[in-house]
Amino acid sequence: MTMTPNQSSPRYSKSRRHRALAELAVGLVPLALVTTGITRWFGLPNSYVLLAFLSYLVIAGLVISWLPSQDWPGLGAGNRVTAGRGTLVASLAALIPYPQILFDEGYWWIIGLATVALCLDGLDGLLARKTGTTTAFGARFDMELDSFLMLVLATLVWQSGRVEPWILAMGLPRYGFVAAGWLWHWLRAPLPPRLRRKTGCVAQGVALLVCLGPVIPPFVASTWAAATLCFLLASFAVDIVWLFRRR
Structure with a gap:
């Protein structure tokens, strides 16, 4: 098989990582705009911006460590x-130490940012x-970011007090599955795509919002979230049974 010139060379791999770093650095601009806006609107300390960054x-850093050495620049x-979604997720994650934002207007900001993501x-x-x-790297990047967003939203819902602490379980199924894989x-075997x-x-994100x-x-929210959690656990159970039978 003929390879593209220099595609597998260390110089090509290093160049690709440099370009990926530059593209990720572009995300700092919208991140700065979003976090500065939130800081000024809600009177949060500047440490919020630092935490988001x-x-x-x-x-x-995780993206660069996962980046394959070949494919396109x-x-x-x-x-x-x-990566653009990552800026929104980072701005939401940084809100966790500042529960003072969890009131009516703050809820709408969180819902708006999460909806865009x-x-x-x-x-x-x-x-x-x-x-x-399309690559396995891209699929993993997307999945891990989704999982982190769900964990962040579940934590914010818990902090709001609108749902009992069990809501944290809404953000943990993926991480529990990975831990069980250890x-x-x-x-750890690959799973076939399933709708x-x-x-x-989608249901998980909507329920948390x-x-x-x-x-x-709150009663309606709790009931909706509980039904969604049952669906998620059932879905993971189906996958576990499928993998067990083919181990």
Whole structure:
């Protein structure tokens, strides 16, 4: 098989990482705009901005460590959108130490940012397929960012007091599954694509946003979240059984 000139060389790999770093650095601009706006609007300390930047730098560091050495230069079209989502997720994660934002107006800000992040979740995959830049790396980047966003939203819902502490379980199924894979290696085997998982991810995000909605009665929010959690656990159970039978 003939390879593209220098595609597998250390120089090519280093150049690709440099370009990916530059593309990730672009995300600092919208991150600065969003966090500065939140800081001024809600009177949060400047440490919020610093924490958001640190969160994004951790995300960027993980992306660079996962980046494969070949394929095309930089991140690829779909992953650039995912990186943009990362700025929104970082700005939300940094709100956790500042529960004073959890009141009616603050809820709407959180819902707005999270809604944009969830909508872009459908765009990055579509763009990757349209441009022929679909990779296992991109799928992992997207999945891990989704999981982190769900954990952040579940934590914010818990802090709001609108739902009992069990709501934290809404953000943990993926991490519990990964942790179980450390004990039972057969859980690490690849799973075939299923619409059920995509539906569960969307339902999970919507349920958490409903829980934050100031106009939604807490009982309704709790019931909705509980039903969604049952669906998620059932979905993971189906996958575990499928993997167990093929171990």
